[in-house]
Amino acid sequence: MAFFLPQYHPIPENDRWWGAGFTEWTHVAAARPLFDGHVQPRLPADLGFYDLRVLETRRAQWELAARYGVTALCYWHYWFGGGSQLLTRPAADLLAHPKLPHRYCLAWANQSWTGVWHGRGDEVLQRQLYPGESDDVRHFSQLLPHFRDERYLTVEGKPVFYLFRPDDVPDLARLVALWRRLAVEAGLPGLYLIGDADGAWVQDVDQPLDAAVWNPAPPPRGHELESGFPGVALRENPRAFPYDKVYADWLLYGHKTSVRRFPCVVPGFDNTPRSGRRGILLHRPDPDVFEEAVRAAAGLERAQSGPRIMFVKSWNEWAEGSVMEPDQIHGRAFLRALERGLTPVV
Numbered sequence: 001m002a003f004f005l006p007q008y009h010p011i012p013e014n015d016r017w018w019g020a021g022f023t024e025w026t027h028v029a030a031a032r033p034l035f036d037g038h039v040q041p042r043l044p045a046d047l048g049f050y051d052l053r054v055l056e057t058r059r060a061q062w063e064l065a066a067r068y069g070v071t072a073l074c075y076w077h078y079w080f081g082g083g084s085q086l087l088t089r090p091a092a093d094l095l096a097h098p099k100l101p102h103r104y105c106l107a108w109a110n111q112s113w114t115g116v117w118h119g120r121g122d123e124v125l126q127r128q129l130y131p132g133e134s135d136d137v138r139h140f141s142q143l144l145p146h147f148r149d150e151r152y153l154t155v156e157g158k159p160v161f162y163l164f165r166p167d168d169v170p171d172l173a174r175l176v177a178l179w180r181r182l183a184v185e186a187g188l189p190g191l192y193l194i195g196d197a198d199g200a201w202v203q204d205v206d207q208p209l210d211a212a213v214w215n216p217a218p219p220p221r222g223h224e225l226e227s228g229f230p231g232v233a234l235r236e237n238p239r240a241f242p243y244d245k246v247y248a249d250w251l252l253y254g255h256k257t258s259v260r261r262f263p264c265v266v267p268g269f270d271n272t273p274r275s276g277r278r279g280i281l282l283h284r285p286d287p288d289v290f291e292e293a294v295r296a297a298a299g300l301e302r303a304q305s306g307p308r309i310m311f312v313k314s315w316n317e318w319a320e321g322s323v324m325e326p327d328q329i330h331g332r333a334f335l336r337a338l339e340r341g342l343t344p345v346v
Contacts, residue, residue, distance in 0.1 A: 270321025294341025
């Protein structure tokens with residue numbers, strides 16, 4: 001499944017914070033190269049600068065994803081506590097249009113929105129709060145129509161739900177027990193809960209989630225390109241890592257966990273459209289290297305018992321340079337690499 005960003009339609013909050021009509025495309029279109037060989041701007045091809053309020057766009061995205069082997073799109077879901085939500089339209093439209101072809105699940109991006117997301121420091125725009133059990137019940141009630149949708153991804157009938165920061169949830173075990181009970185009371189066989197592996201929870205043998213995903217952040221310091229960039233002072237450089245060198249050892253496998261771990265493959269990363277010279281990037285993403293990673297991840301999963309899942313980060317994170325959708329540089333090369341990598345070698 002591929003992570004899916006719903007930040008491609010205007011909302012009043014973004015209009016207020018960033019200016020009228022702001023969407024993810026605002027940064028993408030304004031990006032410029034910061035050093036020789038830096039590929040920016042990276043612009044969309046087949047699907048264009050789309051608006052997720054347009055159902056034909058949603059249909060075209062799914063048809064393209066399914067054509068090349070994506071089984072489900074994992075939509076980021078923003079619940080900040082007290083009923084406060086953002087970017088709800090794309091997921092709500094799935095419920096409003098049950099014939100819209102899609103296989104999907106939801107991922108709770110339980111993290112405060114700050115200016116650093118778009119290069120404006122630590123200014124808090126929307127704070128993530130955890131008011132308590134009554135809010136957890138309200139949150140589950142909002143999720144339940146999705147869990148009941150026949151298009152929603154399940155494991156053994158249990159709806160799949162992803163938590164971005166399990167360590168940040170106060171008393172995670174209590175929340176999980178509550179939601180599992182509410183799921184059973186609603187007539188579901190339970191929930192299949194997956195958490196981001198970037199946290200201490202994955203080393204707890206008594207942790208309550210079913211699985212983890214190494215959802216790669218940028219590599220640690222020490223793996224950067226050694227030479228820097230000619231003509232640019234080192235302190236002014238974005239942190240750049242060679243895609244082909246760090247990929248297999250770090251991006252694909254990450255670190256060991258005490259819980260079942262699913263692999264995650266990454267077609268690239270470059271958040272300089274958002275963060276400028278304070279950004280981080282994987283230099284020269286390569287479809288052939290990506291194909292090798294997909295093949296390795298698929299091989300790992302075929303050797304496992306139980307559910308076999310591989311995540312792709314991401315389907316459409318354009319301002320982070322993590323994109324499977326066709327662009328004007330690579331075309332459909334990464335999609336074709338995914339398709340080839342998923343094909344078993346006979």
